[in-house]
Amino acid sequence: MVFPGTWSDRDCAHAVLDVLQEPVRYIDHREQTVDDVDLVILPGGFSYGDYLRCGAIARFAPVMEAVADFAHRGGLVLGICNGFQILQEARLLPGALLRNASCEFRCEWVHLRVEQSNSAFTLDCRPGQVLRIPISHGEGNFFADADTLDALERNGQVVFRYCAVDARVTAESNPNGSLGNIAGISNAHGNVVGMMPHPERACEPLLGGDDGLILFRSAIRALTRVAV
Amino acid sequence: MAAVIDRSALAAVALDEAEYRAIVRAIGRDPNDLEIGMFGAMWSEHCAYKTSRALLRQLPTEGPHVLQGPGENAGAVDIGDGLAVVFKIESHNHPSAIEPYQGAATGVGGILRDVFAMGARPIAILDALRFGPLDSGRGRHLFQGVVAGIGGYGNCFGCPTVGGEVYFDDGYADNPLVNAMCVGVVRHDRLRRARADRAGDVVLLVGADTGRDGIHGATFASVEMDDRSSERRPAVQVGNPFLEKLLCEACLRLNELDGVTAIQDLGAAGLTSSASELAHRGRRGIDIDVDRVSRREQGMSAYDVMLSESQERMLIVVRPDAEASAREVFDHFELHADRIGTITGTGRMRVREQGALVADLPLKALVDGVPLRTPAAAFAEKRPAPVMPAVEEPEAVLLDLIASPNLRSRRPIYRTYDHQVQDNTVTGPGFDAALLRVPGTNKGVAMTTDGNSRYVALDPYEGTKAAVAEAARNIVCTGARPIAVTNCLNFGNPERPLIFGQLQESVRGLADACRALELPVVSGNVSLYNETSERNIPPSPVIGMVGLLDDLSLRCPAGFQEDGDIVFLLGETHEELAGSEYLRLLGAPLEGRPPIVSFEAERRLHAAMLDSIGKGVLRCAHDVSDGGLLIALAESALYGGRGLRCPGIAGPVSREAAYFGESQGRIVVSVAPRRVPELQKLMSKHHVPLQAIGVVGGEDLQVGSDIRISLETLRQAWETPF
Numbered sequence: 001m002v003f004p005g006t007w008s009d010r011d012c013a014h015a016v017l018d019v020l021q022e023p024v025r026y027i028d029h030r031e032q033t034v035d036d037v038d039l040v041i042l043p044g045g046f047s048y049g050d051y052l053r054c055g056a057i058a059r060f061a062p063v064m065e066a067v068a069d070f071a072h073r074g075g076l077v078l079g080i081c082n083g084f085q086i087l088q089e090a091r092l093l094p095g096a097l098l099r100n101a102s103c104e105f106r107c108e109w110v111h112l113r114v115e116q117s118n119s120a121f122t123l124d125c126r127p128g129q130v131l132r133i134p135i136s137h138g139e140g141n142f143f144a145d146a147d148t149l150d151a152l153e154r155n156g157q158v159v160f161r162y163c164a165v166d167a168r169v170t171a172e173s174n175p176n177g178s179l180g181n182i183a184g185i186s187n188a189h190g191n192v193v194g195m196m197p198h199p200e201r202a203c204e205p206l207l208g209g210d211d212g213l214i215l216f217r218s219a220i221r222a223l224t225r226v227a228v
Numbered sequence: 229m230a231a232v233i234d235r236s237a238l239a240a241v242a243l244d245e246a247e248y249r250a251i252v253r254a255i256g257r258d259p260n261d262l263e264i265g266m267f268g269a270m271w272s273e274h275c276a277y278k279t280s281r282a283l284l285r286q287l288p289t290e291g292p293h294v295l296q297g298p299g300e301n302a303g304a305v306d307i308g309d310g311l312a313v314v315f316k317i318e319s320h321n322h323p324s325a326i327e328p329y330q331g332a333a334t335g336v337g338g339i340l341r342d343v344f345a346m347g348a349r350p351i352a353i354l355d356a357l358r359f360g361p362l363d364s365g366r367g368r369h370l371f372q373g374v375v376a377g378i379g380g381y382g383n384c385f386g387c388p389t390v391g392g393e394v395y396f397d398d399g400y401a402d403n404p405l406v407n408a409m410c411v412g413v414v415r416h417d418r419l420r421r422a423r424a425d426r427a428g429d430v431v432l433l434v435g436a437d438t439g440r441d442g443i444h445g446a447t448f449a450s451v452e453m454d455d456r457s458s459e460r461r462p463a464v465q466v467g468n469p470f471l472e473k474l475l476c477e478a479c480l481r482l483n484e485l486d487g488v489t490a491i492q493d494l495g496a497a498g499l500t501s502s503a504s505e506l507a508h509r510g511r512r513g514i515d516i517d518v519d520r521v522s523r524r525e526q527g528m529s530a531y532d533v534m535l536s537e538s539q540e541r542m543l544i545v546v547r548p549d550a551e552a553s554a555r556e557v558f559d560h561f562e563l564h565a566d567r568i569g570t571i572t573g574t575g576r577m578r579v580r581e582q583g584a585l586v587a588d589l590p591l592k593a594l595v596d597g598v599p600l601r602t603p604a605a606a607f608a609e610k611r612p613a614p615v616m617p618a619v620e621e622p623e624a625v626l627l628d629l630i631a632s633p634n635l636r637s638r639r640p641i642y643r644t645y646d647h648q649v650q651d652n653t654v655t656g657p658g659f660d661a662a663l664l665r666v667p668g669t670n671k672g673v674a675m676t677t678d679g680n681s682r683y684v685a686l687d688p689y690e691g692t693k694a695a696v697a698e699a700a701r702n703i704v705c706t707g708a709r710p711i712a713v714t715n716c717l718n719f720g721n722p723e724r725p726l727i728f729g730q731l732q733e734s735v736r737g738l739a740d741a742c743r744a745l746e747l748p749v750v751s752g753n754v755s756l757y758n759e760t761s762e763r764n765i766p767p768s769p770v771i772g773m774v775g776l777l778d779d780l781s782l783r784c785p786a787g788f789q790e791d792g793d794i795v796f797l798l799g800e801t802h803e804e805l806a807g808s809e810y811l812r813l814l815g816a817p818l819e820g821r822p823p824i825v826s827f828e829a830e831r832r833l834h835a836a837m838l839d840s841i842g843k844g845v846l847r848c849a850h851d852v853s854d855g856g857l858l859i860a861l862a863e864s865a866l867y868g869g870r871g872l873r874c875p876g877i878a879g880p881v882s883r884e885a886a887y888f889g890e891s892q893g894r895i896v897v898s899v900a901p902r903r904v905p906e907l908q909k910l911m912s913k914h915h916v917p918l919q920a921i922g923v924v925g926g927e928d929l930q931v932g933s934d935i936r937i938s939l940e941t942l943r944q945a946w947e948t949p950f
Contacts (some may be wrong), residue, residue: 004470004473004474004561005384005470005473005474006563007385007386007473007649007650008386008608008649010650010651011649011650014651043420044649045386046383046384046386046469046470046473048470049384049469050384050466051470052472073576104644105379105383105644105645105646106643106644107383107642107643107644107645107646107647107648108643134648136383136646136648136649138383144621197479198648199649200651201648201649203651204651206654206665206780207648207652207653207654213305
């Protein structure tokens with residue numbers, strides 16, 4: 001999905017097409033339907049410059065209605081970074097992403113603990129598994145009111161938490177002040193996942209690691225399973 | 229047209245009376261106000277290089293791989309496979325001194341446009357920054373603003389910031405330096421020149437509307453600053469990286485179309501400069517109708533429109549039959565395009581407003597006619613190096629040094645920059661040079677910026693040589709072969725003989741070094757008048773360099789890799805302490821002769837390095853530079869998270885020089901024990917001296933009985949926050 005100001009579109013395409021050899025097409029923000037695809041990725045970037053609240057304009061793009069329909073019908077949707085922010089603005093995922101507690105942009109490798117393997121993007125993971133994937137954002141401080149947070153935890157919708165290399169969830173391993181160290185969540189059905197870290201940047205050892213591949217591979221397996 | 233000499237108009241654009249007379253001679257009459265403004269901008273130091281141009285002719289600009297040398301928006305060098313790297317460095321010092329966030333942000337924006345105007349996709353940004361001490365409120369304000377501005381623009385645009393440098397020195401307290409470099413990649417057949425060579429072509433102005441921001445920015449950058457400079461804040465432009473991203477994608481798509489003649493960014497001196505330069509390069513003329521230019525506000529005069537430096541604007545020249553397809557591209561990106569003029573065969577730039585001709589100037593005079601200045605040069609007297617007491621506690625000195633603002637970890641800065649977007653960053657910021665994958669290949673392009681102004685202050689010739697040599701050494705440490713240079717010459721007020729003397733000697737050093745190391749200079753920028761209330765910055769040439777690694781699997785890291793590996797120092801250590809960070813730490817006066825580069829030794833070292841890395845002999849390599857050998861060893865230990873046991877560093881020099889001297893032409897390497905004989909053979913073949921330093925391993929950095937510091941202690945000192 002390409003909004004004006006999106007820039008991880010080509011990185012996501014590189015991961016899916018060049019690394020995993022799966023076909024990719026770019027979806028323009030003005031398109032009316034996404035019915036021809038199996039999986040929609042809302043990549044990172046600064047949609048419309050994010051001069052307003054991140055994602056607040058992008059969610060009005062014509063294509064977002066189609067994405068909502070697609071998601072409600074069980075289609076797989078992954079929102080990465082700005083894509084996560086847009087999914088929240090579009091109410092496809094709960095909560096909000098505030099300014100980082102440090103008040104600074106942060107680009108660095110972090111460790112994530114996989115909290116559940118029921119979502120379409122963590123099927124191939126085992127709960128407790130630690131992935132090393134970079135973040136790159138200024139507004140990734142996950143926030144939700146107490147009831148929402150409680151529901152997310154209870155329903156197993158917390159998919160990733162920032163953690164130390166040994167999987168301990170600590171204050172030091174939280175790069176942005178997120179409640180509960182939450183780095184990624186899913187909707188109740190597990191077909192829509194939003195996350196601040198960038199798995200598409202972690203798909204080749206040459207670039208520092210390939211732990212991100214497991215997310216895309218999980219989604220491919222989820223799709224195969226549905227098809228069968 | 230009015231024929232009145234307006235002296236205040238002249239002063240406002242910083243032209244002198246001799247220049248005014250030259251204008252009258254060139255156009256055969258008195259210029260009107262608008263024309264004076266246009267000449268003032270085009271003949272400013274910033275645009276015309278009137279003080280430096282004669283010196284710059286010494287630089288080698290050609291080479292077998294050079295596809296485009298200086299004179300275009302950026303230089304271009306062949307990297308094989310039908311691809312080229314396009315790159316340039318440019319200063320944004322004056323705006324950043326007044327409004328650090330926007331000054332730095334628009335500096336990044338400007339250099340990105342230079343690169344995508346050439347048809348290349350920007351793949352990396354580097355920034356060379358110089359500030360005064362952080363213990364003053366203003367120092368911190370400038371530092372934080374500039375760093376935030378660079379991140380704010382690059383992160384939003386989506387080009388990774390992968391390297392650069394940050395130095396602190398009292399001499400930059402009033403006048404920080406912000407030099408931004410951008411590297412892009414393009415197919416040869418899509419490399420684009422900003423040359424409008426067909427009369428009848430249509431001129432489109434695309435992107436932002438034109439406002440009153442930045443009027444006289446080029447002029448402002450060409451005069452010294454004073455207490456009232458903050459009143460120039462309206463001369464600083466405001467950036468919109470989102471719009472720039474759209475412009476970039478549109479230009480890259482446009483670049484694939486037939487019928488697009490030229491793409492040119494609007495930078496300093498706005499429409500006046502970009503329109504005149506692209507028409508003059510094509511030996512044509514240009515007519516502009518200012519009424520066609522979309523504006524941000526009402527009541528703007530032709531003068532405002534022609535001299536506005538509003539950001540995120542491009543000029544696109546297309547064949548009339550290609551205008552419709554160009555407009556389709558702009559529409560796709562929801563960009564606004566005005567048809568503001570046409571290319572003519574007149575050799576003149578004619579500006580119309582409300583149907584009336586308001587400026588009519590010969591392009592040759594406007595673009596190329598500035599009388600060159602040759603100021604008087606004088607040279608500072610050389611003084612002997614200060615004599616300092618012997619170091620008594622080397623361990624404490626090492627810890628103080630590695631925690632000092634110039635040597636501590638830059639991570640708190642670069643982690644606020646997206647250094648990974650585009651999925652090409654193999655080695656990011658924090659090391660000798662950044663290494664990026666050339667998209668779609670297994671090749672790497674290495675890049676770095678360098679310049680030690682303390683050496684240049686001591687000896688502008690030797691100091692500039694050292695900057696080139698160090699940049700090249702940084703590149704070879706990754707395994708890449710240096711291929712070309714860009715440069716940004718930041719100096720004080722050249723009307724002062726000592727300053728012009730510095731510039732003259734510095735350019736001579738740059739030319740000699742580039743010639744000796746066979747590195748063509750393909751682009752660059754000169755920033756003079758870095759003077760505030762009669763205080764001049766230290767002479768600060770900054771070298772940007774790019775190298776090529778044919779096979780990324782051969783890249784060499786900077787940190788120790790395996791316990792048991794043997795560490796060697798390549799190159800020779802001399803009794804050279806003047807200009808060192810060590811002496812700065814001790815508060816010694818900046819005097820003496822800086823470390824001297826031997827071109828012969830440097831060439832042999834680089835050849836030996838590339839030979840060794842190419843054969844896979846080296847496990848790691850790290851340049852010895854600021855702070856000296858112990859700092860280099862400490863950094864390799866910290867990068868790799870492994871200690872070092874060194875029985876002691878013997879040598880013909882004093883302990884101070886051995887530990888903290890900054891002799892040039894030295895690299896720390898590590899090798900697996902079984903490959904030591906191979907390394908020795910290679911070094912002997914290339915006549916490079918090598919000295920065994922120690923063995924990788926343990927939790928400490930240990931040097932004889934002088935130093936034993938745990939990596940943890942070292943890391944804490946190194947990670948001292950800014």
